[in-house]
Amino acid sequence: MEITAGALMEIRITPADVGKRVSVRRTVSAGEGGPGFTDVVGVLVSWTDGVLLITRKSGETVRIAESSLVAGKVVPSAPARRRGPAATFEELARASARAWQPLESEPLGDWTLRAAAGFTRRANSVLPLGDPGMPLDEALARVTAWYEERSLPAYVQAATGAVGTQEALCAQLTERGWVREVSAEIRIASLAPVADVDADVSGVALSRDCGDAWLARYGKVADPAVARAVLSAGSSVWFAEVAGKAIGRCVVDGRWAGFAAVEVAPEHRRQGLATAVMAALARQALSEGASAAWLQVETDNGGARGLYDGLGFATHHAYHHFRAADS
Numbered sequence: 001m002e003i004t005a006g007a008l009m010e011i012r013i014t015p016a017d018v019g020k021r022v023s024v025r026r027t028v029s030a031g032e033g034g035p036g037f038t039d040v041v042g043v044l045v046s047w048t049d050g051v052l053l054i055t056r057k058s059g060e061t062v063r064i065a066e067s068s069l070v071a072g073k074v075v076p077s078a079p080a081r082r083r084g085p086a087a088t089f090e091e092l093a094r095a096s097a098r099a100w101q102p103l104e105s106e107p108l109g110d111w112t113l114r115a116a117a118g119f120t121r122r123a124n125s126v127l128p129l130g131d132p133g134m135p136l137d138e139a140l141a142r143v144t145a146w147y148e149e150r151s152l153p154a155y156v157q158a159a160t161g162a163v164g165t166q167e168a169l170c171a172q173l174t175e176r177g178w179v180r181e182v183s184a185e186i187r188i189a190s191l192a193p194v195a196d197v198d199a200d201v202s203g204v205a206l207s208r209d210c211g212d213a214w215l216a217r218y219g220k221v222a223d224p225a226v227a228r229a230v231l232s233a234g235s236s237v238w239f240a241e242v243a244g245k246a247i248g249r250c251v252v253d254g255r256w257a258g259f260a261a262v263e264v265a266p267e268h269r270r271q272g273l274a275t276a277v278m279a280a281l282a283r284q285a286l287s288e289g290a291s292a293a294w295l296q297v298e299t300d301n302g303g304a305r306g307l308y309d310g311l312g313f314a315t316h317h318a319y320h321h322f323r324a325a326d327s
Contacts (some may be wrong), residue, residue, distance in 0.1 A: 009071035015047040017074055019168070022054065024072040030296075040064065043160075043167035053175075055167035058299075059160045059183055059320040061174045071089060085188060085255075086291035089164040089317055090129060092186055096142035097127055099251035099258040103226065105160045108142060109133025115150050117226045120320045123184060125155035128169060136172055137311065144324050153327035162317035170320065174255050178306050178322040184298045185305075187313035191257055191293045194311050195282035199272055203278035209238045210249075217247045217263055232260070238284055248277035250285055257285035259295040262304070274307055 013022050023041045042056040054063040101121040102114035110130025116123035124147075132139035140156075147154040156173060159165040172181070210231055212224070221227040231237070234251035241247050246267040249261040259281060264273050282293065295313065297304045 011069050011072045013044065013072040013074060015075070016043050018043055018047055020074050021076070023075045024054065024064065025070050026068040027066075035071060035168045037070065040299050045168040046193065048096075053171045055160060055171050057161040057318065059158075059180055059318060061171040072080040081264060083106050085190060086296075087188055087292070087316060089159060089162045089281075092188070092316060093127070093129055094161065095184065095253055095256045096258060096294065096296065098253055099234050100260070101230060103229055106146065108139060109144075110137065113146050115147070115152060117228050118152055119223070119226045119230055120220070121155055122157070123230050124152055125321055126173060128227060138174075140176065140178075140324070143161055144327065145219050147327065154324040155181075155327075156322045157216050158322060160318040161223055161315075165317050170322070173322045177325040180320050181319045181323050182298060183318055185318050186294060186296055186298045187309060188292060188294045188310055188316050189308075189313040191286055192281055192290050193286075194278055194293055195286050197275060197279050199276040199279040201276050201280040201283070202216060205243070206280060206284055207241070208237065211241075213244070214239055214247050215243050217265065218261055218265070225320060226268040228291050234258075236288055238281055240293055241283050241326055242277065245272040246277050248274075250281035250289045251312050252285045252290050253311050255289075257282065257290040257293045262307075269303075275311070278311060 009025065021042065022044045023039060025037050025039050028036050028038050040054050040062050041057070042054040044052060046053045046057050050066040052066060053061055053065060055061045100122045102116040104112045104115050109132040111132045112127045113126060114123055114127060118124055128144055137163050143156065156178065158169045158173065160167050160170055210228060215224055215227060232251065234253065236252040239247070240249045244265070246264040247261060248259065251258045259278060260278055262274050279302040295308065297308060
């Protein structure tokens with residue numbers, strides 16, 4: 001049933017719209033001046049017992065009392081980007097998983113449990129692409145036990161913000177007390193403009209191996225053997241280095257070139273070294289037949305986001321790591 005709230009604002013959504021992208025307006029307390037309003041846009045993931053759960057593109061899930069609604073409507077999905085390659089969420093999720101492989105993995109229905117002795121959350125989290133083949137609470141209990149056997153915290157990597165992403169799962173994890181720790185954007189771009197950028201690549205050395213100096217600059221390594229095993233896995237892996245100054249990594253996988261670990265020594269920043277590293281890796285990837293690029297950048301890394309803006313990367317979706325509260 002459509003509920004009308006005044007002549008100008010109407011609630012045009014119902015529980016039948018669960019799963020759709022919606023925009024709602026609700027009342028909030030505004031002190032003595034009377035109630036104010038706030039708007040929420042996201043995917044309506046549930047509407048039960050008088051409470052709506054809406055997951056925003058950022059991954060945040062908002063609880064809204066049905067009684068506070070004054071307006072609501074279904075809104076179309078975000079318009080297609082005007083630049084960069086076309087890509088589905090699942091295609092990118094699988095390409096990025098192949099580019100950052102764990103030391104061990106185990107299926108749980110359509111989910112994949114991944115572990116790499118704690119080296120990065122990406123290699124030590126569940127990739128839930130599909131149905132775990134059992135009720136969610138049972139699946140999460142198995143996930144937690146699997147990671148406990150390896151003395152690791154239990155993480156689930158879930159995505160938001162594109163067609164086919166996992167807003168409902170994010171909301172369900174939040175409801176069960178799982179804590180969202182880190183969020184990142186998956187960005188994509190055409191590869192040729194990255195390769196053609198005006199940059200001096202003469203000082204960039206490319207190698208199939210990451211040496212001690214490369215790992216030292218990466219700086220997130222407790223066990224070099226584990227790090228090398230994860231970083232060297234992929235269909236065609238390249239490491240870039242400007243001696244003592246900057247590093248980068250690229251995995252060529254079909255049409256995709258996946259960039260990661262672009263790091264510049266603090267005293268050498270703002271000298272174009274990150275751009276040179278990206279350009280050198282992009283040229284190598286082009287020579288192997290790739291045409292599209294992707295990368296991951298944490299949402300609070302303003303410097304890197306500015307660099308990738310300048311190279312033409314646009315956000316495709318976001319992903320989030322949820323940790324079991326008692327892990």
